[in-house]
Amino acid sequence: MKIRGIHYHVDVYSEGEPLVLLHGFTGSSHNWKSVMNDLRNCTFILIDIIGHGNTESPEAPSRYRMEEVVKDLASILDEIKIEKANFLGYSMGGRLALAFAATFPNRVNKLILESSSPGLKFVEEREKRKHEDEKLAGEIVRDGIVKFVERWENIPLFATQKRLPIQQRNSIRQQRLQNSNLGLANSLIGMGTGAQVSLWEELPNIKIPVLLLCGELDKKFCDIAKNMDEHLSISVVKQINDAGHAIHVEQPRIFGKIVNEFLNTDLSVN
Numbered sequence: 640m641k642i643r644g645i646h647y648h649v650d651v652y653s654e655g656e657p658l659v660l661l662h663g664f665t666g667s668s669h670n671w672k673s674v675m676n677d678l679r680n681c682t683f684i685l686i687d688i689i690g691h692g693n694t695e696s697p698e699a700p701s702r703y704r705m706e707e708v709v710k711d712l713a714s715i716l717d718e719i720k721i722e723k724a725n726f727l728g729y730s731m732g733g734r735l736a737l738a739f740a741a742t743f744p745n746r747v748n749k750l751i752l753e754s755s756s757p758g759l760k761f762v763e764e765r766e767k768r769k770h771e772d773e774k775l776a777g778e779i780v781r782d783g784i785v786k787f788v789e790r791w792e793n794i795p796l797f798a799t800q801k802r803l804p805i806q807q808r809n810s811i812r813q814q815r816l817q818n819s820n821l822g823l824a825n826s827l828i829g830m831g832t833g834a835q836v837s838l839w840e841e842l843p844n845i846k847i848p849v850l851l852l853c854g855e856l857d858k859k860f861c862d863i864a865k866n867m868d869e870h871l872s873i874s875v876v877k878q879i880n881d882a883g884h885a886i887h888v889e890q891p892r893i894f895g896k897i898v899n900e901f902l903n904t905d906l907s908v909n
């Protein structure tokens with residue numbers, strides 16, 4: 640569908656409560672197939688984020704800025720005539736889901752953030768990370784997608800994925816390779832962790848229920864989740880045992896059970 644001048648790949652599977660699923664950097668909506676069967680009573684709204692999957696990769700990095708992409712999400716919901724939805728975001732997708740909730744608070748029922756963050760709190764760390772991401776973006780364009788994916792799947796954050804069956808690892812690799820150099824590079828430049836504004840200051844203003852998921856073996860993002868939990872109004876942290884960063888990949892059954900319980904529990908405050 641054409642959204643604010645960009646062709647977006649959006650799949651909608653209708654059954655119950657609307658749930659927007661937002662994948663991570665280098666991912667696509669295909670990543671969610673392994674957990675959808677475990678999620679009850681959901682109308683799945685699967686979106687390939689700009690620069691990823693079968694969604695267009697515009698030339699201008701500025702079009703990937705978080706402020707632009709949250710407007711895209713609002714337009715997608717308008718297009719499919721859904722006023723309000725639950726949101727589940729993994730990693731980069733979680734940063735996007737949180738930015739959407741902060742921008743359009745009346746359009747989010749419940750928020751699930753898997754291994755994610757509100758960005759970086761201090762300008763010095765943002766500038767440093769922005770420089771690192773821009774350097775990596777340049778290497779993606781210079782060296783090509785194959786070399787980048789080989790490098791990316793071997794970063795320490797994904798070490799636990801080496802325990803996965805080789806067929807599953809190959810499937811993740813093939814999906815990553817479907818992305819374009821330009822799309823991934825511009826995604827890093829436009830909406831990377833260093834490029835986005837800090838949402839730490841927004842957390843106390845988020846008045847909807849938030850489930851913060853982290854993998855026991857991903858200490859960095861468990862620390863971030865626990866810190867976020869201290870600033871959010873209605874939140875809970877669930878640390879999943881024997882899982883790293885991509886919990887929905889490494890522990891899909893437990894992931895589905897926890898997400899189901901959260902989505903199907905009435906958390907309204909009297």
Ligand SMILES: C=C(O[C@H]1C=C[C@H](C(=O)CCC(=O)O)[C@@H](C(=O)O)[C@@H]1O)C(=O)O
Nearest residue numbers: 663664665729730731732796831832885
């Ligand atoms: C390496 C760090 O940050 C990157 C890691 C995770 C994020 C992500 O979306 C990865 C998804 C995947 O490949 O499974 C990514 C992002 O949020 O954009 C970060 O760049 C780190 O140590 O912070």
